[in-house]
Amino acid sequence: MRCALPLQSDHAGPNHPPSRLCSHCIVAPPAFDATLALTHYAAPLDQLALALKFNAQLTIAAIFAERLARLVQQTYAHDKLSYPSLILPVPLSAGRLATRGYNQAWEIARPLARILQIPAQARWVKRVLDTPPQTQLSHLQARQRNMRGAFMAAMNTQQLASVRGQHIALVDDVMTSGATLAAVARILKNAGAARVTNWVALRTP
Ligand SMILES: [Zn+2]
Numbered sequence: 001m002r003c004a005l006p007l008q009s010d011h012a013g014p015n016h017p018p019s020r021l022c023s024h025c026i027v028a029p030p031a032f033d034a035t036l037a038l039t040h041y042a043a044p045l046d047q048l049a050l051a052l053k054f055n056a057q058l059t060i061a062a063i064f065a066e067r068l069a070r071l072v073q074q075t076y077a078h079d080k081l082s083y084p085s086l087i088l089p090v091p092l093s094a095g096r097l098a099t100r101g102y103n104q105a106w107e108i109a110r111p112l113a114r115i116l117q118i119p120a121q122a123r124w125v126k127r128v129l130d131t132p133p134q135t136q137l138s139h140l141q142a143r144q145r146n147m148r149g150a151f152m153a154a155m156n157t158q159q160l161a162s163v164r165g166q167h168i169a170l171v172d173d174v175m176t177s178g179a180t181l182a183a184v185a186r187i188l189k190n191a192g193a194a195r196v197t198n199w200v201a202l203r204t205p
Helices: 023-027 046-054 059-078 094-100 104-116 140-147 157-161 179-190
Strands: 034-040 086-089 125-127 151-153 167-175 195-203
Touching (some): 034 059, 046 059, 046 104, 046 167, 046 195, 059 104, 059 167, 059 195, 086 104, 140 179
Parallel strands (some): 034 195, 086 167, 167 195
Antiparallel strands (some): 125 151
8 A cells, every 4th residue: 555565465355355554664654645556567568667777768768657647546536535735746856857858757646647637746845865886785775875965955945835735746767666756755844735645667576
């Protein structure tokens, strides 16, 4: 329910209602409240994410956005939930944005926001530190330490007012440990957001 990790107990059968949280979310709840993911980060779809991130195949972002929009529409209708009031992408640092030329998370967030008719803002959270690639850090705690201080809020008073007490959707292409999304969610919660939901294309199982 919270981090979108598949749970063993999903297959427990009718006499054993599934636990809704993984052990990590029970012991150390992340700053985000829920996660929606299209599917696993695994072959062959991992190639789409790599092509989007490293080869500027931006049409893939539009496809992810369409699929995510459908998933959001179905899930929120089914659960009778109202949509978040704002969509934010996980930001890149200014340096990485300059090198790559685009933020793949924003390339997904922008068309997604248009389909769902929710406002989106690319620059309300800033990435101020480039951290070593997460894949070099094996333990979740190391990954979380690695993210500390990597992001900061960049909102004026008026912008803060549209975050305070609101439900915010945070968009990214790939969710691995969840440490990055949790760090951005922490910034938003500190700014007064009531609820943060991750909308990600692919999730490492
Ligand atoms: Zn979890």
